[in-house]
Amino acid sequence: xxxxxxxxxxxxxxxxxxxxxxxxxxxxxxxxxxxxxxxxxxxxxxxxxxxxxxxxxxxxxxxxxxxxxxxxxxxxxxxxxxxxxxxxxxxxxxxxxxxxxxxxxxxxxxxxxxxxxxxxxxxxxxxxxxxxxxxxxxxxxxxxxxxxxxxxxxxxxxxxxxxxxxxxxxxxxxxxxxxxxxxxxxxxxxxxxxxxxxxxxxxxxxxxxxxxxxxxxxxxxxxxxxxxxxxxxxxxxxxxxxxxxxxxxxxxxxxxxxxxxxxxxxxxxxxxxxxxxxxx
Numbered sequence: 001x002x003x004x005x006x007x008x009x010x011x012x013x014x015x016x017x018x019x020x021x022x023x024x025x026x027x028x029x030x031x032x033x034x035x036x037x038x039x040x041x042x043x044x045x046x047x048x049x050x051x052x053x054x055x056x057x058x059x060x061x062x063x064x065x066x067x068x069x070x071x072x073x074x075x076x077x078x079x080x081x082x083x084x085x086x087x088x089x090x091x092x093x094x095x096x097x098x099x100x101x102x103x104x105x106x107x108x109x110x111x112x113x114x115x116x117x118x119x120x121x122x123x124x125x126x127x128x129x130x131x132x133x134x135x136x137x138x139x140x141x142x143x144x145x146x147x148x149x150x151x152x153x154x155x156x157x158x159x160x161x162x163x164x165x166x167x168x169x170x171x172x173x174x175x176x177x178x179x180x181x182x183x184x185x186x187x188x189x190x191x192x193x194x195x196x197x198x199x200x201x202x203x204x205x206x207x208x209x210x211x212x213x214x215x216x217x218x219x220x221x222x223x224x225x226x227x228x229x230x231x232x233x234x235x236x237x238x239x240x241x242x243x244x245x246x247x248x249x250x251x252x253x254x255x256x257x258x259x260x261x262x263x264x265x266x267x268x269x270x271x272x273x274x275x276x277x278x279x280x
Contacts, residue, residue, distance in 0.1 A: 026069035026144075033148040035156045036175025037182075038081070040148070042158075044073035044095075048143045054163040055099055066116045067097045067106075067160065068144060074112050075158070082172040083108060084130035093127060097160075097167075103133050104167045130169060137164045195219030200233055209241040228257035228266050235270075239277060248277050 026047040033040050047069040052058050059065050067073045072094035081088050094112045098105040110125040111118060118125075144162040151157075154175040157168040185191070190198075196219040202212035216234045220226060231254035238247035251270050258266035 024070075028070075029146075031147065033151070033156065035148070035151055035171075035173045036153050037079075037178045038173045038175065039078040040081075040156070040171070040173075041076045042073065042095075042146050043076075044144075044146055045069040045071065046143050046145070049140075049163055055165050056101070059099055061100055062098060064117055064121070065097050065099055067095045068146075070115070072109075072112050072114050072116075073146070075108070079174055079178065081174070083128045083169060086128035086130070088128055099134075099165075101134070103131050105129060105131050106167070106169050132167045132169055135166045135168070137161065137166050140164060141166075192219040192222035195222070196230060196233070199237060203233070203237050203240060209237065212237050213241050213243075226253065226257070228254045228261060228263065228270075231257060232266060232270060235273065239273070244277055244280070248274060251277070 024045070026045040028043070029046050030041065030043045045068050055061065074092050075095055076092040077088060077090050079090050088108055092112050093108040093110060094114065096107040096109055096117065098107075106129065107126050108128040109118075110127055111122065141161045141163060145160070147159050148156045149159045149168065154173050156171055156173070158171055159166060159168050161167075195215040199212040199216035199219065202208060202215070216237050220230065220234060223230065231250050235247045235250035235254060238244075238250060251274050255267060255270035255274065258270060
């Protein structure tokens with residue numbers, strides 16, 4: 001019995017200790033910034049100086065640095081951007097750097113799952129590298145900080161500062177391209193999907209079925225391919241609008257396309273509808 005109680009006490013002691021949480025010396029932080037129509041976010045850990053000399057000492061000159069603490073500092077772009085004339089496709093990158101007295105080399109690295117520096121540096125994973133000058137601050141930055149500054153419609157500076165050192169990495173965003181795409185899309189009129197989705201809503205909401213039929217036919221005329229799911233919805237609109245012959249013809253086309261695609265759900269739905277409509 002004593003052994004049982006001793007074991008239970010040990011388990012409870014371990015459980016109690018497992019619940020203890022302590023603060024991280026370099027707490028996690030994240031920020032998100034919109035530039036133009038794009039979104040960029042950074043997740044990183046923030047070490048503090050705590051009276052130490054940072055650059056040239058804690059962070060040696062001319063050696064790769066994780067640019068933060070703990071896990072990788074990761075930057076994520078919603079759209080393609082350019083850094084120093086180099087393309088960074090939409091996605092996430094680890095940020096590494098080589099601090100020097102007068103400048104930093106800043107690397108955008110495709111592999112983001114490292115703890116700190118990669119055990120083996122992979123040059124092929126470097127998507128972009130830029131050399132930026134060091135700016136000396138007239139005030140002390142106690143905790144390593146990353147932010148965005150000098151934000152315009154198409155540009156922003158990724159700013160990193162610690163101690164009395166600051167560097168800024170200019171990033172160019174495709175705002176004009178995105179806006180022009182939006183303008184051209186809207187000004188050219190509704191797309192096939194716009195007509196399709198509007199027609200489906202009118203059908204489901206039991207609104208003007210003539211208008212739903214008109215929109216569906218317009219959308220289908222704009223589609224090079226006639227996918228079985230669109231044909232299925234068109235057949236339902238015809239049926240709801242009392243046009244049984246058209247509903248049967250369209251459902252048969254949807255059935256044939258569904259069989260070709262091997263979609264059992266749409267095969268059954270079309271077969272059930274055809275059986276019902278042909279019986280009436």
